[in-house]
Amino acid sequence: MSNTGNGLKSNDSSRPREPIASPYMPKYPDPMSNISNFKIIESTLREGEQFANAFFDTAKKVEIAKALDAIGVDYLELTSPAASEQSLNDCRVISSLGLKAKILTHVRCHMDDAKLAIESGVDGLDVVIGTSSFLREFSHGKDMDYITQKAIEVITYIKSKGLEVRFSTEDSFRSDLVDLLSIYKAVDKIGVTRVGIADTVGCANPRQVYELVRTLRSVVSCDIECHFHNDTGCAIANAYTALEAGATHIDTSVLGIGERNGITPLGGLLARMYTADKEFVMNKYDLTKIRDVENIVADSVEVTVPFNNYITGYCAFTHKAGIHAKAILNNPSTYEILNPHDFGMNRYVSIGHRLTGWNAVKNRVEQLNLGLTDEDAKHVTQKIKELADVRPLSLDDVDTLLRAYHQAKDQGLHGEVLNKIATPDMIATINAAHEK
Ligand SMILES: CC(=O)SCCNC(=O)CCNC(=O)[C@H](O)C(C)(C)COP(=O)(O)OP(=O)(O)OC[C@H]1O[C@@H](n2cnc3c(N)ncnc32)[C@H](O)[C@@H]1OP(=O)(O)O
Ligand SMILES: O=C(O)CCC(=O)C(=O)O
Ligand SMILES: [Zn+2]
Secondary structure: OEEOOOOOEEOOOOOOOOOOOOOOOOOOOOOOOOOOOOEEEEOOOOOHHHOOOOOOOHHHHHHHHHHHHHHOOOEEEEOOOOOOHHHHHHHHHHHOOOOOOEEEEEEEOOHHHHHHHHOOOOOEEEEEEEOOHHHHHHOOOOOHHHHHHHHHHHHHHHHHOOOEEEEEEEOHHHOOHHHHHHHHHHHHHOOOOEEEEEEOOOOOOHHHHHHHHHHHHOOOOOEEEEEEEOOOOOHHHHHHHHHHHOOOEEEEEHHHOOOOOOEOEHHHHHHHHHHHOHHHHHHHOOHHHHHHHHHHHHHHOOOOOOOOOOOOOOOOOEEOOHHHHHHHHHOHHHOOOOOHHHHOOOOEEOOOOOOOOHHHHHHHHHHOOOOOOHHHHHHHHHHHHHHHOOOOOOHHHHHHHHHHHHHHHHOOOOOOHHHHHOOHHHHHHHHHHHHO
16 A cells, blocks of 8 residues: 555555645635635734733834734734733834734723723724633623623724724633524624634634534624634644634734643744645745744743744754655655745755765765765765764764765775774764773
């Protein structure tokens, strides 16, 4: 049984296969899907401020807002002006920057919060209230009738002031489906701009997301925003599935920072969506600027960018094993779904280790313009493996070895040449290991 490379398993290679335009696109187009037409609500300055280490002063918020605007995110969501005097001031400052992104602030479903937010100069309000039995009992203590009535009052008021308004149910996936659909229907009827679904505790899986969003899509005519926490590792998959099911807007934060372990990360979502529709993503967003904003945020909240971060993790485009390295050097698409250059990053082939192969070593020989033969490259590769069985070699170590081999060969040395040219500290390390 062989894998055909398009996700199908086949044991009949003579069977004709249907041509596939792009293996990364869904096979059958779905008119309800928005994977080629979505908007990002970037919430680093709201959800991200709820991250344990976050403290953004006004200057830092402005720097982050500008860096996100440079990427081309559609909206920036800011902390509620009700949170503090400085939060209100920051809404005013960021709203007056003249950014391309629309500015939103996030408020409780409460007239006082709404009034304050409207005065802050933002373009729109994201209104939220919990609808699960947990939150109805232990957070605000209100029943569905009260919530519906209050939502209508608050939304009507915000609309009367000419602002965009979204209504979201906190903890949607642990709320009663009938409650959800009836409140969404009620707010859609009075002209809410968007409704929101929130996986507040990160409990949802992609299948549940698909079902809820698809059902909601058939009940409301307004846009649908989705917000996914990452407690169980589904935040990106859930966002993608939500778009497939007909959601229009996804909430993100830089590096995924937020309450607990956060939400859908901006970079990870963009990587996912790039594989689905590269043209749409590259025309709309400047992917080369993701790294800048991640560095700003990581520095500010005193974390390092994780080694395995989407796109910008230090090894995201490093290829190591000989089998991979050979194929990558022939055609990067063999083992890369993301082109690092589209993200302002570089590919790296690592060769100073025992998993290396002669093809990768030969490539380095060519980069150094040393003019060694395939046999020479194989010979040196064996030496690299021998040394790297003791400890990994730096690229400098490998280059020293290659240059010394080249020089020795020029001088007509044979036989024990590689032993002679191995650097003294490599030999000392090997000897020490042998003595143990
Ligand atoms: C899932 C999320 O991330 S939702 C967004 C979370 N964001 C924030 O909490 C913003 C930062 N928060 C704050 O600065 C403060 O909590 C404030 C200013 C909003 C409220 O502060 P306080 O008045 O001191 O109340 P406290 O935080 O202790 O409790 C929350 C209050 O909001 C009420 N409440 C909670 N959620 C909602 C809601 N969605 N809509 C309306 N009221 C709500 C609660 O009933 C409680 O009211 P109470 O005064 O009757 O006890
Ligand atoms: O307003 C929303 O939709 C989401 C609020 C939130 O942060 C959450 O529920 O986790
Ligand atoms: Zn959240």
